[in-house]
Amino acid sequence: MRRGAFIDHVAWTGLGIAYTLSPAGVMTGRALAEGMSNDTIAFVQISDSHIGFHQAANPDVEATLTASVDAINALPQQPAFVVHTGDITHLSSAEQFDRAHSLLGKLRAPLIALPGEHDVLGNDFKPYLSNFKIPNATDAGWASWENGGVHFVAILNVFSFEKMGLLGNDQLAWLERDLAPLPKSRPIVVFTHVPLYALYPDWGWTTEDGSKALALLQRFDRVTVLNGHIHQVITHEEGNIRFASAAATAYPQPKPGTAAKPGPVTLPHDDLLRAIGYRTVQLATGNDARIVDRALG
Numbered sequence: 114m115r116r117g118a119f120i121d122h123v124a125w126t127g128l129g130i131a132y133t134l135s136p137a138g139v140m141t142g143r144a145l146a147e148g149m150s151n152d153t154i155a156f157v158q159i160s161d162s163h164i165g166f167h168q169a170a171n172p173d174v175e176a177t178l179t180a181s182v183d184a185i186n187a188l189p190q191q192p193a194f195v196v197h198t199g200d201i202t203h204l205s206s207a208e209q210f211d212r213a214h215s216l217l218g219k220l221r222a223p224l225i226a227l228p229g230e231h232d233v234l235g236n237d238f239k240p241y242l243s244n245f246k247i248p249n250a251t252d253a254g255w256a257s258w259e260n261g262g263v264h265f266v267a268i269l270n271v272f273s274f275e276k277m278g279l280l281g282n283d284q285l286a287w288l289e290r291d292l293a294p295l296p297k298s299r300p301i302v303v304f305t306h307v308p309l310y311a312l313y314p315d316w317g318w319t320t321e322d323g324s325k326a327l328a329l330l331q332r333f334d335r336v337t338v339l340n341g342h343i344h345q346v347i348t349h350e351e352g353n354i355r356f357a358s359a360a361a362t363a364y365p366q367p368k369p370g371t372a373a374k375p376g377p378v379t380l381p382h383d384d385l386l387r388a389i390g391y392r393t394v395q396l397a398t399g400n401d402a403r404i405v406d407r408a409l410g
């Protein structure tokens with residue numbers, strides 16, 4: 114990858130990338146803490162595929178999801194899992210869920226898929242749950258699991274969706290019980306669709322009761338919260354909690370406050386491919402997550 118492109122795509126990394134210029138002039142990126150620990154888990158995040166969307170911003174969302182799936186399948190080391198952080202479909206129709214199920218079924222790694230508000234139109238979770246329910250999830254759909262010494266939590270914040278995210282008291286009570294037995298040193302990774310913090314409330318890019326979840330996460334040394342919904346990479350930190358919104362596989366949205374309202378942004382095709390893609394995440398014991406956003410173009 115060209116140096117400029119590589120730096121563009123490293124949106125945020127907790128442990129940093131060291132650049133070295135070899136005698137041959139080839140730029141390579143290397144994690145600073147590489148080699149410090151063998152206990153590393155790697156996974157991939159994709160988001161906002163909007164299968165069924167046919168507008169000018171991306172007339173072929175199936176092709177760009179397929180390109181993402183192919184790129185992930187071609188990674189030299191397969192991730193432990195691929196998480197899709199929601200808006201799998203555009204309008205929750207049975208046909209769209211069918212297509213999405215078949216396209217995502219081509220992933221070599223196990224898939225964990227959260228719903229976005231586009232997947233539960235009319236607050237009906239049944240079509241989502243019958244296609245993509247997370248393994249070992251509660252009946253309502255949220256879940257947690259351990260992998261590689263990391264505690265992963267998938268929380269759903271598209272209940273009764275009108276403008277912003279909502280977790281609800283049942284899920285918050287479950288989260289409190291789920292986190293209670295964990296030591297503060299346990300790395301925590303949280304997946305959601307809508308940002309948990311007030312990223313841009315004017316556009317609903319926040320979760321009404323998200324601060325209650327963040328209060329439960331504050332005591333841990335290392336928390337990473339990864340979400341979708343806003344169709345662009347934006348990072349943020351609050352204490353020990355690091356947030357990273359992901360790009361879509363479908364189309365970008367405007368930067369906060371740069372348009373009258375959020376919505377699909379139409380770009381020339383090459384620029385579209387530079388604005389969408391997938392994200393690789395690596396966690397090594399004792400280090401922050403290393404997050405690399407990889408554009409399709």
Ligand SMILES: [Zn+2]
Binds near residue numbers: 161163199229
């Ligand atoms: Zn979306």
Ligand SMILES: [Zn+2]
Binds near residue numbers: 199230306342343
């Ligand atoms: Zn959304």
